[in-house]
Amino acid sequence: MKPALLWFRRNLRLLDNAALIAAVETGRPVIPVYIVDEQDVGGASQWWLHHSLACLNRQLRGMDSSLMLQKGPPVTVLKQLCDQTGADALFYAKRYEPLSRRQELEVAANLGERVAIHAFDDGLLHRPDAVKTQSDTPFKVFTPFWKAAINLAEPTRPLPVPASCNFASATRQSLPLADLDLLPSQPDWGRKLHDTWVPGEPAGLDHLDQLDSIAEHYDQRRDRPDMDATTRLSPHLHFGEISARQVWHSLRQHERRLLSSAGSAAILRQLYWREFSTYLLFHSPSLPERPLRSEFENFPWSDNHYHLRAWQQGMTGYPIVDAGMRQLWQTGWMHNRVRMIVASFLVKDLLIPWQSGAAWFMDTLVDADLANNSAAWQWVTGSGSDAAPYFRIFNPTLQQKKFDPHGRYVSRWIPELDDKHPDEYPAPIVDHSVARQRALDAYKAIKGQQTS
Numbered sequence: 142m143k144p145a146l147l148w149f150r151r152n153l154r155l156l157d158n159a160a161l162i163a164a165v166e167t168g169r170p171v172i173p174v175y176i177v178d179e180q181d182v183g184g185a186s187q188w189w190l191h192h193s194l195a196c197l198n199r200q201l202r203g204m205d206s207s208l209m210l211q212k213g214p215p216v217t218v219l220k221q222l223c224d225q226t227g228a229d230a231l232f233y234a235k236r237y238e239p240l241s242r243r244q245e246l247e248v249a250a251n252l253g254e255r256v257a258i259h260a261f262d263d264g265l266l267h268r269p270d271a272v273k274t275q276s277d278t279p280f281k282v283f284t285p286f287w288k289a290a291i292n293l294a295e296p297t298r299p300l301p302v303p304a305s306c307n308f309a310s311a312t313r314q315s316l317p318l319a320d321l322d323l324l325p326s327q328p329d330w331g332r333k334l335h336d337t338w339v340p341g342e343p344a345g346l347d348h349l350d351q352l353d354s355i356a357e358h359y360d361q362r363r364d365r366p367d368m369d370a371t372t373r374l375s376p377h378l379h380f381g382e383i384s385a386r387q388v389w390h391s392l393r394q395h396e397r398r399l400l401s402s403a404g405s406a407a408i409l410r411q412l413y414w415r416e417f418s419t420y421l422l423f424h425s426p427s428l429p430e431r432p433l434r435s436e437f438e439n440f441p442w443s444d445n446h447y448h449l450r451a452w453q454q455g456m457t458g459y460p461i462v463d464a465g466m467r468q469l470w471q472t473g474w475m476h477n478r479v480r481m482i483v484a485s486f487l488v489k490d491l492l493i494p495w496q497s498g499a500a501w502f503m504d505t506l507v508d509a510d511l512a513n514n515s516a517a518w519q520w521v522t523g524s525g526s527d528a529a530p531y532f533r534i535f536n537p538t539l540q541q542k543k544f545d546p547h548g549r550y551v552s553r554w555i556p557e558l559d560d561k562h563p564d565e566y567p568a569p570i571v572d573h574s575v576a577r578q579r580a581l582d583a584y585k586a587i588k589g590q591q592t593s
Contacts, residue, residue, distance in 0.1 A: 144170040144226055144309050146219065148233035149208070150241075152263055152381035153193050154342040155200055157299035159261040161306075164232040170309040172226060173201055174209045176218050177321050180240055185473035186379075186509045188331040189340045191323035193380050196341025198318070206308030209315040216247040223256055225314065231256050234263035234381070237419050238511050239426040265416055266296045266385050269423035279424040281526040286420065287413045296386045337472040338376070338507060345377030352391050352408070359404035366465075366476035367550040372408060375508035376474070378415070388412055418516035421526070429515040430496065432524035436587045440524075443492040451570050452487050453501055455554075458569035461541035462486045464554035471554075473507035478544055484521040485535040490576040492583065495522040523584070532584065534577050 147164045153175075155161065164171045175194055181187060198208040211218045222228065231252065235245065249258060262268045272290050273279065280286035325331045338344075355372050362370035377383045389412065392405040422428045432438060451457050455466035465479035475483070480502075487498045499518040503509045519525030523533075545551055552558065557565040 142169050143230070144172050144228045145230035145232060146222055146226070146228045147171050147173045148215070148219065148231060149173060149175045149197070150234055150236055150381070151379065152234040152384075153197050154345070154382050154384070155197075155302045156342065156346075157384045157387055158234075158302075159263045159300075160232040160234050160259070162300055162303055163259055163261070164230070165303040165306050167230065168307065169230060170307055171206075172209060172222070172228060172309045173206060174211060174219075174222065176215050177210070177212045177323070178215055178244070180238065181323070183504045183506070183509045184325060184330075185334065185505050185507045186376075186503075187323040188325065188334055188473070189338070189376055189380065189507045191318065191321070192340035193382060194321075194323075195318060196343070200342065201308065204306055204308060206306075207315065210318060210321060212316060212321060214247075215244050216251050219248060220251060222314075223252065226309075229256055230259070232259045232261075234261050236264065237269055237423045239422075264381060264385070265419060266290070266389060266412070267293055267416065269420045272420065279420070280417075283414065283417050283527045286417050287410065290413055290416065296389050298390060299384060299387045333471055334473050334507065337474065340376070340380070340382070342377075342382045345374070345382035348372065348374050348377060349383055349387060349391055352388075352405075353395050353398070356392065356395050356404040356408055360407040361404075363407060364478045364544050366479050367545050367547065371476065373474075375510075375513075379508045379510045379513075385412060385415070415513060417527075418510075418512040421516050422512040425526075428519065429499070429511055432522070433519060433526045434524045437522070437524035440587050441492070441583050442494040445491065445493070448491045448570060449487075449493050449497055451567075452483070452491065452493070452498075456567050456570075457486065458567045459486065459537040459573075460551040460555055460558060460566075461537050461545060464545075464551045467554040469502075469505050473505060475506070476550075478540075479550075480517070481521055482535050482537055482540050484518060486537055488518075488522045489534045489580040490537075490571055490573060492576075492580065495519065495524065532581060534580060536573060536577075538573070 145164050145167060147161055152158055152160065181190060194208065194210065201208050211222070219231065231248070236242070245260065252258065267290055271293065272286060280289065352372065355370065358370065362368050374383065374388065378385065378388070389409070392409050395405045396402045425433060452462070452466065455463035455470065457463055461479065462483050465475050465483045468479070469475045484498055487493045488495050495518040499514055502514050503511070506514070516525060520527065541551065555566065557563070
């Protein structure tokens with residue numbers, strides 16, 4: 142029997158992996174493959190990917206197989222592998238970024254006549270085209286999307302790894318992991334990420350096991366960056382080390398065990414926000430580059446590179462903003478409440494284009510996800526279809542008092558604010574009240590252009 146290629150993408154797990162299960166069930170020898178392509182960008186996420194691939198390879202070696210690593214355009218690599226191995230079947234999980242969808246079309250056009258292609262909607266609870274309004278159009282606002290999505294059929298239960306996997310023998314055609322150039326070298330700033338994260342499916346499952354304790358108080362504590370009160374599941378979900386189905390069913394089990402739903406319902410809502418972000422990108426492929434609300438095409442943004450650099454380095458003079466940016470640089474992650482605060486400061490206090498902030502996050506976040514990142518920045522900016530009103534401008538000082546009332550979060554990331562070195566911390570680069578009025582004036586200007 143000819144072998145089948147199992148193309149790993151953003152499903153770097155063995156449990157609840159629809160493509161893997163289907164490939165194994167054919168009885169064919171299965172060749173596991175990962176192809177690094179032009180979408181694998183962003184320094185922090187590349188670091189994570191390196192270690193996630195290493196972890197997956199260790200798991201496969203425990204099953205007498207190994208992960209074949211390749212680099213290049215997927216259609217080219219897959220054609221070469223089919224020629225070299227004689228494979229006449231391909232199994233993979235779909236992705237929803239514009240480039241990923243083009244890649245899938247190219248693979249179908251170039252291999253469809255000689256290879257049986259099996260593609261699976263495995264990254265979400267529901268396919269992006271499965272949730273529609275009564276008029277059969279895509280939703281543009283989260284709340285009605287969410288209400289429609291939760292009334293669809295319950296996600297299938299997570300499936301185990303098949304009891305018997307007929308993986309093909311290890312091959313010499315694989316590139317060494319080091320040759321993929323995913324790790325930083327000069328300087329090796331990736332070492333600081335090791336203090337915070339352990340990439341891979343086993344670590345993701347460990348975080349999943351902690352959902353009970355997190356969910357119990359999540360609805361009351363999730364906005365407090367001074368507490369360890371969030372799930373930290375986002376990078377594991379992004380790389381598919383755990384599935385959205387696993388999270389969904391874990392939350393439902395929590396509700397049944399504790400007869401409590403407030404905390405798990407709040408986490409579940411966040412899971413559907415993730416779904417909605419991918420949904421927006423699927424139906425609006427220009428989401429990462431262009432505002433969904435057309436009037437923002439003419440917004441009078443600033444090109445102040447000094448302000449952008451101060452924001453990136455955590456040197457704006459606003460402690461809650463700078464603490465968040467330094468946490469990002471040190472750990473590759475930032476608390477969600479603080480993400481909203483720093484984003485609001487960049488686009489509204491400094492009038493820096495949201496695309497600049499989104500690009501910085503894509504490079505520095507270990508959970509950098511094109512859909513989530515783009516939708517979140519457009520939400521804060523006010524340019525998205527389901528956006529915060531532009532006149533809602535976070536006051537960073539009041540946000541700090543409300544969500545870091547004892548100053549523990551700020552003190553952790555800005556040690557110079559203590560009594561020994563207060564002169565090392567910069568003065569505010571803008572006056573918030575002045576900056577707020579400037580932002581409101583700019584918003585009124587584009588609103589006026591729209592109605593004139």
